[in-house]
Amino acid sequence: MKLPSTQTAAVIIMLLLAIALIPVGIAMEWDKHEEVTIPAWGLKWDKAAGTTIEEAAVWPSGEWAMVEAGSTRPDSPAGTSAAWLRLALPSTRGNPAVLIDKVYGDGLKAYMNNRLVYDSTGDPDYSGSKVLIPLSGQDTAGELYLWNRGVNEFGIEGEVKVGSYNRLLSYYVKQDLADLILGAAMIFMGGALLVCLFFMRPSMFSGGLYLVLVILSFGVLLITYSPYLNLIVSGRERLREIIFDLALFTLLPSILFYFEHVFGPGWRRLTARIRIFLLLVSFLCLGLMLLNAALSFRLDALYSFLTVDVIGVLIIGVLMYLLFLSLAYTRKGNPDATMFSIGFSVFALLSVSEMVRYYLSGERYHLYWWKWGMVVFVMSLIVILGRRFASNHNKVVEYSRELELFNNDLQRSDKMEIISELAASVAHEVRNPLQVTRGFLQILGERSGSKEKDYLRMAMEELDRASVIITDFLTFAKPGVDTVEVFGVSAELKHVSGILVPLANLQGGSIELRVQESLQVTGSPAKFKQAFINLIKNSIESLQEEGRIVITAWRTGDTVIISVKDNGEGMKVSELARLGEPYYSNKTKGTGLGLMVTFRIIEAMGGAIEFQSRKGEGTEVIVKLPAFVNN
Incomplete structure (x- = not known):
């Protein structure tokens, strides 16, 4: 997954x-606490606007219509602009209060024991708002009368709770204060985001x-x-x-x-x-x-x-x-x-x-x-x-990473250009004196004793090694192929493999070739073999016991892909990053020119080379070359 x-x-x-x-x-919404909910209350429409609490208190019970808690608010008869409501309150300890869930209208008065205990004069119109009516400590039980008026609509709806004033106030504030807190947070968030937008x-x-x-x-x-x-x-x-x-x-x-x-x-x-x-x-x-x-x-x-x-x-x-x-x-x-x-x-x-x-x-x-x-x-x-x-x-x-890679490639290209110019100007001049010196040493060796011959042989070997380095310099300086031709990848890799199999056997390893037939590329077969000899020799030198090198070649679209994979020592990420740099080598006697030459040969053939390795798990070299398309 x-x-x-x-x-x-x-x-x-x-x-x-x-x-x-x-x-x-x-x-x-559902936190009910321990307050008492009034199950029902009486309702009587007031057509005479001047009815007093004394008059309302003596109305017979039969004239009061019962309204169930939670039911829909009854519609008022035509010509009615006020109503009286009668609620039977239970006995409550402490500081009692009444919380009405929804009140409609533009006026509300509350009476307890024929005494005014709440008057909404000066308050805004009610449109489904909660109302908390505090009662004095002595008003613990009895009937609460509410007078409610309005122009378009009035009355109460929902639930009516009776209990401690402090607990009802907490419930009241917690219910509706969250709206203001959320709203203020939204406005603050929007304002802060608006300021950020200008940047x-x-x-x-x-x-x-x-x-x-x-x-x-x-x-x-x-x-x-x-x-x-x-x-x-x-x-x-x-x-x-x-x-x-x-x-x-x-x-x-x-x-x-x-x-x-x-x-x-x-x-x-x-x-x-x-x-x-x-x-x-x-x-x-x-x-x-x-x-x-x-x-x-x-x-x-x-x-x-x-x-x-x-x-x-x-x-x-x-x-x-x-x-x-x-x-x-x-x-x-x-x-x-x-x-x-x-x-x-x-x-x-x-x-x-x-x-x-x-x-x-x-x-x-x-x-x-x-x-x-x-x-x-x-x-x-x-x-x-x-x-x-x-x-x-x-x-x-x-983009920053790509720019950094571009700068690295540019610096590397500058270094390569400098080294190429240096190699081209020096290599030819140095090779000729070396050849002359080697010739004279060979003549002297034929006329010298056995002990002197050993010294002269060692001197000639070092001159030959110097000549190989100079040849690599020339190849690096001029990677372009002198003669371009179409050749088969399979045949060249078999030739290279045949040359290097004995060397791999000496290291206790083997070379396995898995190459598709009829793979063709354009370039110099000699330079191609030189590049892969360098790559495969590096793999051989990294092998340990039961080493194995697998050479695979196949075609994908217009690209020929060649993989050289070994199970040798492998390399760290820091070592991979430096491959191909001038004079950088992991080998004790290495000059760092072999991979440089290989990079330039592959580049001259229009290809690309990629290394994948992990320390202790081996290395894989992937070379991609344009395939020859026979029209």
Whole structure:
């Protein structure tokens, strides 16, 4: 099984950590503590706006309608603008309080023992917000009366809890404060990323800017939608709605912009067309918002229909389209699409299911889970952008490595050029005096005694060795073949192998030849044999007990590949890097010219040579030569 790379593993861990936030949200939503939940309460519509608590307290029980906890809030009769609710509270120790899950309307008063204990005068309008009503220590049991009024809608919904004020306050804050924390974190993250974008290349700026708009829009939506904001900002309900709508108008096109930037315009530019359509809808809604404000909000009904109903349906459609498209890209093996699909699937499924529930409940359901899906989605977008940054960084590193290799090759080429010029200018001049000296030594040897002959023989051997070095110098200086012809690789390698088999046997090794017939290349057969004699001799000298050399040749396309592989001593990485350098040799008496000559011969034939070795495991030399093509 192929293990994931470090970057992929880090991405997966980040997404798993993000998905782990959902159980945190579940704990916040379902943490019930030990408070008592009121199972039901009485409801009586108040058509006379001036009803007092004394009058409400003496109404007969038969006039009160019972409402079950968790049920849908009843619709008020025509002409009714207020309602009384009666809740039977159990005995509670310590500092008691009542927490109402959702309150609607523009006014709320609470009475205990015919005494006013809570008045929302001056507070903002309620639109599904929680309300915490503290009770005095002596109000431990009895009936709590709530008076609630409103213009369009009013009443309470969800659950009503009774318990310790401190524990209910902790639950209350923990439930809704997370919205502000997440929203503020998103805005801070988007602002920090925006600053960083100004230091990036223009090609990266556009994609990053779309991501910044998405993150900032999510942050603003979280803060303005949070019921906890009612505790911080009194009034300004209209301003919060405007800011919420502006963030929503920005979010939809921004997601499409970012998606199109990462994955392209889509089939027949469908993604681009949807993005343009959403952009036009956003501008239309913005224009209607300004017109509604100029007309003192007389177009609220039309504006609400467009921004709530139409935009809501568009959100569901766009989310499902992007989810389908990202899954399609994922099937094609796009890693960015995989990351997008993981985060977007969580966000889309939670958002769509909640929006469907919102519309089915008559727009009374308070959206909650979408924010946790949004956190996972934003993190997946950041991961995609981070992968692109990492990809660009890897390209820069790769370019740096290639530049370093190019510089090394250039320096090596300069050295070779200098040595070639030196060899060409010196070798001819040195060889002639050596030949003359050897001739005179040979004549002197014929006329000398046995003892002098030994000295003269040793002198001639050293002169012959010097002549071989000079010949290598000349070959290195002029690697080009004097006569170019087409020859068979098989025949030449068999000839070389036959010459070197006795030497391999002396080392306790063997040579095995595996060569395809009819392999032909262009060049000088003599230089070809010289190059492979050098390579195979090096392999023989590295052999130990039960040494083995395998020579293989085959053709791939227009290239003939020749491999010389041994099981000898092998080389370290540092030694491999220096092969072919002037005067570098691993052998005690080596001059380092043999491999230099081999490199130049292969280069002159238009080929390439590569060494692969590990210390103690042997060495393989791979030579690639252009194959002769008979037209």
